[in-house]
Every structure is written in structure tokens, then in C-alpha cells.
Amino acid sequence: MGGISLNYLVRRLLVFFLTLWVAATLIFIIPRLAPGDPIAAMVARLTYQAGFVEDSNAIIEGWKERFGLNDPVYVQYVRYMGNLVRGDLGYAMARFPSTVSELVGRALPWTIGLVGFATLIFFTVGNLFGALLAWTKTPKLVKVMIPMSMIFTSIPPLLAGLLLLYVFGFKLRIFPQNYAYPLGAQPELTLEFILSVLYHGFLPAMAIVLVTFGYWALGMRGMMVTIEGEDYMILAQAKGLKPFYVLYRYMIRNAILPQMTALAVSIGTLVGGSVLVEVIFNYNGMGTLIFTAIREQDFNLIQGTSFILIVTSALAVLIIDLCYPLIDPRISLEGK
Amino acid sequence: MAEIDSTTVVFGGTKKAGAFNRFDNPWLNWKFLTGAGILGLIAALVFLGYQFWDTSLALTASSPLNLPPFGLEYQKGKDTILVGVPEHPLGTENSGRDMLALIIVGTPRTIGVGVIAASVGMVVGILLGFLAGFIGGWMDDVIRLATDITITIPSLLVLIVIQSVLGSVDLVTMALLISLFSWATPTRYIRAQVLTMRESGYVQMARLSGVPVRDIMFKEIMPNLLPYLAASYIGNMTGAIISAVGLEVLGFGPQRIPSLGVAIFFSIEAAALLRNMWWWWGIPTVILAIVFIALLLINLGLDEIANPRLRKAS
Numbered sequence: 001m002g003g004i005s006l007n008y009l010v011r012r013l014l015v016f017f018l019t020l021w022v023a024a025t026l027i028f029i030i031p032r033l034a035p036g037d038p039i040a041a042m043v044a045r046l047t048y049q050a051g052f053v054e055d056s057n058a059i060i061e062g063w064k065e066r067f068g069l070n071d072p073v074y075v076q077y078v079r080y081m082g083n084l085v086r087g088d089l090g091y092a093m094a095r096f097p098s099t100v101s102e103l104v105g106r107a108l109p110w111t112i113g114l115v116g117f118a119t120l121i122f123f124t125v126g127n128l129f130g131a132l133l134a135w136t137k138t139p140k141l142v143k144v145m146i147p148m149s150m151i152f153t154s155i156p157p158l159l160a161g162l163l164l165l166y167v168f169g170f171k172l173r174i175f176p177q178n179y180a181y182p183l184g185a186q187p188e189l190t191l192e193f194i195l196s197v198l199y200h201g202f203l204p205a206m207a208i209v210l211v212t213f214g215y216w217a218l219g220m221r222g223m224m225v226t227i228e229g230e231d232y233m234i235l236a237q238a239k240g241l242k243p244f245y246v247l248y249r250y251m252i253r254n255a256i257l258p259q260m261t262a263l264a265v266s267i268g269t270l271v272g273g274s275v276l277v278e279v280i281f282n283y284n285g286m287g288t289l290i291f292t293a294i295r296e297q298d299f300n301l302i303q304g305t306s307f308i309l310i311v312t313s314a315l316a317v318l319i320i321d322l323c324y325p326l327i328d329p330r331i332s333l334e335g336k
Numbered sequence: 337m338a339e340i341d342s343t344t345v346v347f348g349g350t351k352k353a354g355a356f357n358r359f360d361n362p363w364l365n366w367k368f369l370t371g372a373g374i375l376g377l378i379a380a381l382v383f384l385g386y387q388f389w390d391t392s393l394a395l396t397a398s399s400p401l402n403l404p405p406f407g408l409e410y411q412k413g414k415d416t417i418l419v420g421v422p423e424h425p426l427g428t429e430n431s432g433r434d435m436l437a438l439i440i441v442g443t444p445r446t447i448g449v450g451v452i453a454a455s456v457g458m459v460v461g462i463l464l465g466f467l468a469g470f471i472g473g474w475m476d477d478v479i480r481l482a483t484d485i486t487i488t489i490p491s492l493l494v495l496i497v498i499q500s501v502l503g504s505v506d507l508v509t510m511a512l513l514i515s516l517f518s519w520a521t522p523t524r525y526i527r528a529q530v531l532t533m534r535e536s537g538y539v540q541m542a543r544l545s546g547v548p549v550r551d552i553m554f555k556e557i558m559p560n561l562l563p564y565l566a567a568s569y570i571g572n573m574t575g576a577i578i579s580a581v582g583l584e585v586l587g588f589g590p591q592r593i594p595s596l597g598v599a600i601f602f603s604i605e606a607a608a609l610l611r612n613m614w615w616w617w618g619i620p621t622v623i624l625a626i627v628f629i630a631l632l633l634i635n636l637g638l639d640e641i642a643n644p645r646l647r648k649a650s
Contacts, residue, residue, distance in 0.1 A: 015481065019488045027497055034501040152625075154632040156578040158585060159621050162600070162609075166618070170609055177609075218636070225645050265487055265521075269575070272492030276582050280604070290493075294500055294586060302500045306493040317488050 008325065016318045023310040027303045028080050032073070089304035094296035100304035103289060108308065110180050111285035114201055115274045118208035119263075126213035127259060130220025131252050134228065137243050146217065153214030158276035161207035165280060168203060175203045178282035204281045208274060219262055223255035257328050264320040271313045362644075368637025374630035378443060378623075385440030393424075393434035394441040394593060403428040405435075405615050412611075427615045429599075430606045435619055438599055443623055445507055445595040446577060452511035453518050453576035458569050460515075461522025466553045468523070469530030479527070483520045491517035492582055499588040506590050507580075514579045521575070522568045529564050533557045563642035570635045574628060581624060596620040 040060055047056060064070050071079075083090070089100035129146045132138045152160060169177040176182075180200050185193060227233065228251070236246045278287030286309050293301035385391070393399055404410035405427040406420040420427055426435035468479040495513055499505065505513075533539060534557075542556050558565075583589065584597025587605075591598065603609075603617035640646045 015484045015488065018481065019485045022485055023489055023494070026494055030494075030498050031501050151629065154574055154635075155625050155628045156581060158582060159624055162617060162621055166609060166614065170612070218639075222639070222643070222646060229645060265524075268488060268490040269578075271490040272579070272582060275490075275492060276585060279586065290496060291586060294496070297500075299500060303497055306497050309493055310489055313490050314488050 005325075009322075012318060012321045016314055019314045020311060023307060023314075024081065024084055027307055028077060031299065031303075084307070089307070090300050092293075092298055092301040092304075094293075094298040094301070100301055103301065104286070104305055104308050107284060107286045107289045107305075108312065110283065111271075111274065111278065111287065111309070112312065113197075114180075114204055114278070114283065114285060115208075115270060117201065118205040118212070118274070119270065121205065122209045122213040123216060123259075123263060125209070126216025127220045127252070127256060129213065130217035131224055131247065131255070133217060133221045134224030135247055135251070136228075137247075150214030150217060152211045153218070155211045156276070157208045157211050157273040158280060160211045161204065161277045161280040164203050164207050164210075176200050180284040201283075204274075204277050204283055207277050207280075208270070212270075212273075216259065216262075219259055220255055223258055224251055227251050227254055257324075260320060260324055260327065264317045264324075267313050267316050267320075271309060275309070362641045365637040365640055367633045368641065371630045371633030371635075371637060374626065374633070378447075378627065378630075382440055382444050385436070389437060389440055391437050391441050393437035395433065396592075397432040398437075399424055399428045399432045399434045401428060401432050402430060402613065404613075410613070426619055429602065429613070429616045430608075431602070433594070433599075435615060438594060439596070439619060439623055442594055442596040442599060442620065443627075445593075446580065446597065446624070447627065449507050449511045449514070449580040449595070450573040450577035452508065453514040453580070454569055454573035456512065456515035457518030457572050457576070458522055458565070460519035461526055461568070461572075462558075462565070464519065464523040465526025466530055466557075469527040470534060470549070470553055470557070476527075479523065483524050483527075486517055486520035487524065489517075492579060495579065495583055496586065496588075499583060499586075504588050504591055507595065510580060510583060510589070511576070514576050517579075518572055518576050522572055525568050526561070526565070529561055530557060533560065563638050567635050567638035567642060570631055570638065574631045574635070577624075577627070577631075596624055 069076070087101060089104070092098045092100050092103055095103070129149075132142055133146055165177065168175045176199065181187065181193065181197050182200075185196065187193065233246070233250060236250050241250075274285075275287035275290060277283070278285045279291045282288055286305055290302060290305045293305060400421075402410065402412060403418055403424050404420045406422050406425045408420045408427075410418045410420075412418050424434050424436070426439070428434050429438075464479050464483075468476040491514070494517070498513055499510075502509075530553075539552060539556060542552050547556070580589075580595075581597035581600070584595060585601050585604065587601050589595055589598035589601065594602070597620075599620045600617050603613070603620075606616075608614075608616040
């Protein structure tokens with residue numbers, strides 16, 4: 001990483017930490033801006049469920065005292081930030097005594113796996129298809145087939161998930177209808193388990209890939225078309241370089257750079273989309289965790305899960321940004 | 337001087353002739369027109385639906401339950417077979433809403449969220465994008481930082497946190513919440529375009545002639561950005577509808593008069609997939625898919641209108 005200019009590094013890190021701070025602060029402020037008192041609402045719900053709760057006012061006061069809601073807001077804020085920095089997200093209220101960190105720790109790897117796997121596929125396929133679309137030497141048939149495969153582009157992954165699940169899960173019964181691995185199986189590092197995870201993850205991943213790769217193909221095609229008009233392309237042809245060599249070294253190498261930037265920008269949308277796909281497939285990841293938390297009206301769990309997903313997305317963006325100078329040597333020269 | 341004059345005349349001449357040649361008009365782009373046509377058709381159908389169909393059937397308990405579309409049979413349980421009736425041509429769902437009424441009411445509501453959120457986002461995006469790109473300096477730094485942060489945060493998650501506190505809200509509120517995030521992408525995009533435009537000859541010329549900055553921004557640069565702005569608007573609208581449908585599917589939509597996403601939420605809640613009631617989730621899904629494909633076509637068309645090189649390649 002010695003090649004990264006200090007300026008670039010500092011700016012990226014600044015954006016990363018500011019993102020975390022803004023997200024954490026938003027999550028702190030939002031419930032306090034809302035009308036009504038969350039604790040009173042919770043006790044009211046208990047009263048509604050149980051019919052009658054003795055001394056409900058005392059309970060409200062007790063909880064307020066316990067959660068420190070009687071302290072001034074800035075004291076609460078400092079304490080909240082301190083807890084976050086230590087990784088203490090509190091308890092999942094509806095599933096006491098599980099902590100939010102525990103539940104998140106179990107769910108996060110699945111989401112990272114699903115999104116990572118899908119990203120790998122759509123980024124490769126999309127860029128390859130885009131390059132082929134723009135390349136002058138591509139067979140005519142391929143140039144007709146590719147746009148046809150892109151019909152689903154820009155549909156949300158959630159809808160693609162519904163359609164895939166119906167066709168391949170319920171009608172044809174080729175793929176499992178829910179979960180990331182068979183019910184009752186214990187996560188372990190055996191070939192059998194890994195295969196079953198791939199089998200269960202295939203449809204959710206495809207739901208993301210099918211609607212996403214066309215976007216990358218279009219972006220790549222746009223870049224390639226621009227590059228074809230550059231002077232160095234004429235030079236490459238005049239030198240008599242092999243077409244494949246020109247495609248790879250001169251065109252794709254250059255066109256992939258803006259695509260990497262675009263990937264960093266799209267991480268947020270991608271994570272949002274996969275949250276919903278997980279809900280459709282009842283996948284064991286963060287999306288399903290948020291969905292159950294919403295149903296159980298577990299604020300603490302909703303906030304904790306959202307915050308960790310935001311941190312993960314910001315981290316992914318940071319990693320892509322830091323890898324960027326490695327593939328684009330020009331960046332490292334800047335500011336030196 | 338004479339040479340420059342003659343080229344200008346020739347160039348101006350061909351351009352004038354081109355305006356009358358309909359094949360030269362970039363706005364007559366088939367992708368753009370198809371997409372716009374589909375949206376127009378949907379609007380017309382919704383309008384006709386409001387005229388000729390009883391939209392109060394979109395409320396609960398207004399129709400018999402779980403009927404399949406007209407002409408089809410639905411095996412409910414072991415020995416009950418429900419048959420579709422002409423009174424409910426697209427069937428009904430679990431709580432007695434007529435599917436046809438539901439989509440007539442739901443489709444414009446869903447698209448409406450996109451229009452509101454995208455419009456607010458666009459106005460803010462144009463203002464900030466021009467400020468950052470044209471004026472620059474510390475303002476550019478601040479706006480760029482805010483944009484980067486907003487884009488990095490997955491908006492759906494913050495919206496989930498907001499909505500889990502607010503509960504289910506009406507669609508205008510939902511649209512405004514979504515627009516808290518929908519300004520960032522247009523801002524970034526417009527800033528980049530303005531930065532390129534700023535150095536171009538005609539802007540330099542206007543600046544040297546002492547045209548006020550505001551006029552350069554909105555009278556000189558803006559008209560040239562129109563196709564880009566339109567493409568950005570459509571992209572933004574797609575994003576906003578995706579967010580709205582996502583929130584609705586999580587159960588945050590208005591529950592009484594449903595939109596398409598809310599219909600999908602109800603169908604998931606009631607295990608419509610397992611019960612083989614495909615029309616319940618399928619019809620809203622297909623309509624949403626058609627809307628998204630239409631928006632994509634418009635966007636692709638606008639890209640080609642804005643970028644002549646893409647036009648040549650296709």
C-alpha cells in the first residue's frame with residue numbers, strides 16, 4: 001500500500017469515520033425526535049397483551065431509570081457512543097437474554113457471503129458482457145443475445161426473488177424454498193455442508209445477479225465505446241497487436257476503473273436489496289433478522305442490526321477505495 | 337476568419353435541415369419512445385379503471401375471499417374448489433380485496449411515491465450540484481463529503497429505523513423520507529457534468545462577456561444538461577420506487593388503501609406462495625416489473641440522446 005498518496009488515504013478514512021458517526025448519531029436521534037415515549041408505548045403494549053399490568057407507572061419509571069433516560073441528552077449520547085465503540089449494542093429486548101451482538105454475529109456472515117458471492121458473479125459477468133457488446137470483433141449472434149438477457153435489469157432483486165422462488169422453489173421444486181442451510185443441520189466445515197449452503201444460496205444470489213449484471217454491462221459498454229474513439233486505440237491497431245491483447249490490455253484495463261468506482265457507490269443499494277431478498281427467502285442473514293425484529297417491535301435489535309450493516313457497507317466501500325490505487329497507478333502519483 | 341465563417345454556415349445549414357428530417361432528431365429514439373409509451377399506456381389504463389371500475393373494492397371485506405382470476409379454478413384445502421367469477425376478473429385475496437381494483441388504486445400510488453421523492457431529490461441535487469461544480473472552493477468540499485457519506489449509507493436501513501419509530505405512514509410522508517437520501521446521486525452526477533461544462537468554450541465566452549454567474553449556470557449550462565438531468569431523474573425515480581416497495585414489503589406501507597408493495601407484503605404475510613395463490617403476489621409483481629422495464633428503456637434512450645457515441649454503437 002506504499003503507493004497510495006497520503007491525501008487520498010486521509011480523505012477515504014475521513015469519509016469512512018464520518019459515515020459511521022453520522023449513522024450512529026442518526027440512529028440515536030431518530031427515536032428521540034419521534035412523538036410519544038417508547039417506554040410508555042412498550043408498557044402500553046404489555047398492558048394490552050396481558051390485560052392488566054400492576055403499577056405500570058412504576059415500571060415506566062423503573063425502566064427509564066435503568067436505561068438512563070432521565071439523564072440529560074448529551075450524557076445519554078456520550079454513553080451511547082461509548083457503548084458503540086466497545087461493540088456493546090445492548091440486549092435484544094424481545095429475546096432476552098440474547099444480546100444484539102450475539103444475534104448479529106450469527107447472521108452477519110451469511111449476509112456477507114450472499115452479497116459477496118452475488119457481487120463476484122454480477123461484476124464479472126456484467127463487465128464481460130459489456131465488453132463483448134462494444135467490441136467490434138464480437139460475433140453478431142452474441143451481440144443480439146446479450147441485450148435479450150438484460151431484460152430484468154433495474155427490477156428490484158426482491159421481485160426477481162419472488163418470481164424465482166415461485167418457479168424454481170414451489171413449481172419445479174428444484175431449489176429449496178427457504179433458509180441458508182437445511183433445518184437442523186449444524187454449521188460445520190464439511191464438503192456436504194458447504195454444498196448444501198451453495199445449493200440454498202443459489203436462488204437468492206441469482207435474484208440479485210439477474211437484475212444487476214445488465215447495469216454493469218451497460219456501464220462497461222459505455223466506457224468501451226468511449227475508449228474505442230481514443231487515439232491510442234488507433235496506435236494499437238497500427239502496431240498490429242492481436243485483437244484479444246488490445247481488448248484486454250487497452251480496453252478492459254482502462255474501462256474497468258470507473259466500474260470499480262461505481263461498485264463502491266452502489267454498495268448501499270446492493271445491501272438494501274439483499275436485505276429484502278433475504279426476507280423473501282427467509283435466509284438466515286441480517287435481512288431476516290431485521291424483519292423479525294420489526295415484527296417483534298424490538299427497537300434495540302432493529303437499530304443494532306441496521307448500524308452493523310451500515311458499518312459493514314462502509315467498510316466494503318473503504319476496502320474497494322483502498323484497492324483502487326493498486327489497479328490504477330495514476331492515483332498514487334497524485335499529490336506526491 | 338473566412339474559413340471559420342464558412343464552416344459555421346455549413347454546420348448551421350445541416351443542422352437546420354436535420355431539424356426537419358425526423359430520422360435525425362435524437363429524441364425520436366425507439367427505446368425512449370417505447371418506455372414512454374408503456375408508461376402512457378399504464379396511465380391510460382389506470383384512468384379508464386377509475387372511470388369504469390368500482391375502486392372501493394380495493395378495501396378489505398368488499399368481495400368474497402381467495403377467488404382466482406376469472407375462468408380459473410383454485411384448489412383450497414382438500415375438497416374446496418373456488419372458481420373465478422366475472423365480477424372479479426383478476427381474482428380476490430385473503431381479506432376480500434378485488435385484485436383489479438387494487439391494482440387500479442395501487443399502481444398510481446406506487447409511481448406517485450417515485451415522482452415525489454425523485455422531484456425533491458432532483459431539485460436539491462441541481463442546486464447542490466451546480467453550487468459544488470461551478471462555484472467550488474470549500475462549498476465543493478462540504479457538498480462532496482455530504483454526498484459521499486449519504487451514498488455510502490444504505491438508505492433502506494436508516495429508513496427502516498425511522499419507520500420502525502413512526503410506524504406505518506402515508507405515502508407522501510414515505511416519499512419525503514425517501515427523498516432525504518435521493519438527492520445524493522443527482523448531486524454527484526450533476527457536479528461531475530458541470531465540472532466538464534465549466535471549462536468548455538461557450539461558458540468561458542459567457543464568463544468573459546460578463547454574464548452573471550446565475551445566468552451562466554441556469555441559462556447557459558442547464559439547457560445543455562437537459563438529457564442528463566432527465567436520465568438522472570428517471571434513475572432517481574426507479575431508485576425511489578425500489579425503496580418504497582422495499583419499505584412496503586417490510587410492512588411499513590399504508591395498510592388501509594394498499595399500494596402494490598403493500599399487496600405483496602400482505603401476500604407474504606399470508607403465505608400466498610405456499611398456498612399457491614399466485615395471482616395475489618404475481619399480478620402486483622408483474623406490473624411493477626413492467627413499470628421498471630419502461631423506466632429503464634426511457635433511461636437507456638435518454639443516454640443515447642445525450643451521448644451520440646452510444647447512438648452510433650447500437
